[in-house]
Amino acid sequence: MHDILINWAPQETRVALIENGAVQELHIERTLERGLVGNVYLGKVARVLPGMQSAFIDIGLERAAFLHVADLHTSGYNGRSDTTPPVPIEKQVFEGQTLTVQVVKDPIGTKGARLSTQVSIAGRMLVFLPQDNHIGISQKIGSAETREQLRSRMQALVAVGDEASREGLKEGTGGFILRTNAEEATDAELADDIAYLRKTWSRIRQRATSQPPGSLLHQDLSLAERVLRDLATEQTQAIRIDSKLQFDQLAAFGAAYTPTSIAKLVHYKGERPIFDLFGIEEEIARALARRVDLKSGGYLIVDQTEALTTVDVNTGGFVGARNFDDTIFKTNLEAALAIARQLRLRNLGGIIIVDFIDMVREDHQQAVLAEFRKQLGKDRTKTTVSGFTQLGLVEMTRKRTRESLAHQLCQPCPTCDGRGQVKTARSVCYDILREILREARQFDPKEFRVLASAAVVEMLLDEESSHLADLSAFIGKPISLSAEAAMNPEQYDIVLL
Structure with a gap:
């Protein structure tokens, strides 16, 4: 519960x-x-452009939206054979016409939103296509046999809805696509989704007949x-x-x-x-941290990169078990539970590599893998887990449903540019000394002034003072230093006076 x-x-x-x-x-x-993606508007055709096979549609936004002929539901582009010529857009829409349109791409910069007249409404497990009548099944769902069973169940449930519509009880017809999370759904859950989606479409149609052009008919929840x-x-x-x-x-x-x-x-x-x-609030702060402490004294290190996410398990201060193998086993068991929770909490998706602490015994490996799969079973997002690789790593995937928590709340550090580390003060000092030598060969100022962070200036005055003096004597020019509080550890500037 x-x-x-x-x-x-x-x-x-x-x-x-x-x-x-x-x-x-x-x-x-x-x-x-x-965003606007998924919103349904009552649009008015402002201008038809035969040369671009597109039209500008006024949907009440600051900029007119864009509708290409390929995104017209009645277009020859949709479902036509290769031998059938496309129907030109100027023969399908005209200026002043009102159309029910859906945003498929948000406005970017100076470009307006991109539209489609093929409306689709997302539910919990289904996507409703009110202008179609077919039932599609996600190819990611199980085997061909499983998909056919789901199709038969959906056809029966849709038929019940159509029968009800003939009796005037609810909006009928329309096609459906089963999403991946519908694989384990019961008939009752699917029927609830069908009813919700048909009711939503009925409401959109009613608004389209009573609202003026430019009105928002439906917004995603x-x-x-x-x-x-x-x-x-x-x-x-x-x-x-x-x-x-x-x-x-x-x-x-x-x-x-x-x-x-x-x-x-x-x-x-x-x-x-x-x-x-x-x-x-404290949990959110911990979910943004790289290190996750386990109750036993062990800890996880979570690193999110562009290609994949890695999770490293460490024993840390845990020494409570009878022997080394048991210590590792118990830490890994606790980590399996913690990792599954962190994936949900941080909403990490894509490829995930887990580096459990190496276990010698095969039964320990299998027990940890079984516990990990059990904990991932609580996840409403689809996951797949492979066994241990030859290197002792566990590979898994978790479907991306939305931005991760870190991407929602944070941005790359402007100082390190997302590297997660910055140059040491000594490294920056040596960069500065090389730069002064380079500029001394090209220019002949009276003095070189170095502007840098306080830590760098302090090191140049203390540990690196002899190198700074040697360089000044070599180039025959004085070098002065100025600490700038606004500069980050890697920033510096050399001013020629």
Whole structure:
């Protein structure tokens, strides 16, 4: 069982999933960083450009959006055979026409958003294609046999929905694509998603007939709403939110789309900030750190790079077991649990390499691997784990669903430019001495003045003073020093006076 805490502010929403008193997942959404992708608008054709086979569409934004002929649902580009000529855009749309369009690419720089008339609406396990009728299955789902079983189940569930629509109970028709996380879904879960998506599309169509051109017809759910749609399950005990306004909005949303979640909604009225209840602020700080301490005294080192993430396990100060092999085994078992949690907490995706401490015994290796797979089984994001390689490493992948916590909250250090280290003061001193010698061969100033950080200037005046004096005598010019507080450890400037 778990609880979900929602900390809401106008600029940012933060969500923490708590299980056994510990934070298992963190989700953050910032108001100003929400993109437009997925939004559905009622657009008006402002201009058709036959030469570019595209059109500019006014959707109420600062700049007109861009619609290419290939993104028209009725276009000859969609599903046509190679022998069929494409239908030109000027024969499909005209100036002043209103179109229901969806943003597929955010505006960048001076370019407007890119649009499509092929609307798709994402649900928890399904993607709804209201203008199509086929059922697609993600190729990443299991075997061909599994995909066919899912297709048969979906066809039966969709048929039930269509029957209901004929009775006037709900919006019918439309195609679906099953996402990878639908592989283990029950019929009830799939049916709930179908109902939610059809209800959403019905609402979009109703707005399209009543709103003026340039109106926003549908926006992808906010993080707080996605809690009810995606995170809340039968295992959720309570969903606590610290904003009365958002509590009321969530209750209304839940009543319309996720009725089973309403009873779990709680308005938190405590004086202490809601994230202080479980030390979540401290947990966020730890989730951004490179080192993760284990209760036994061991620790993990987590390094996130462009290509992959590495996790190194160390015994540290743990000496509690009877012998060395047991110490290593127990540290690795504890690390397996901690690593699985850190992957969820930091939302690390892509290729992940885990370097457990080397184990001599085969049964210890298998026990650690089994525990690691068991803990990863709690992850709602798809993971795959290989066994130990010849080098004793465990290779795994975790599907990327959103930016990692570090990428959301941090940026590369401007001093080291993301290298994670800077030159020593001595290295910078020697760079400066070489640069002065180089410039002395080209220029003939009265004096060289060095501007650098306090640590570098101090070293030039102390440990490197003899080298500085030798250089000054060699070039026959005085060298003065000036400490600049604003300069980082690697920065320096040489001024010719």
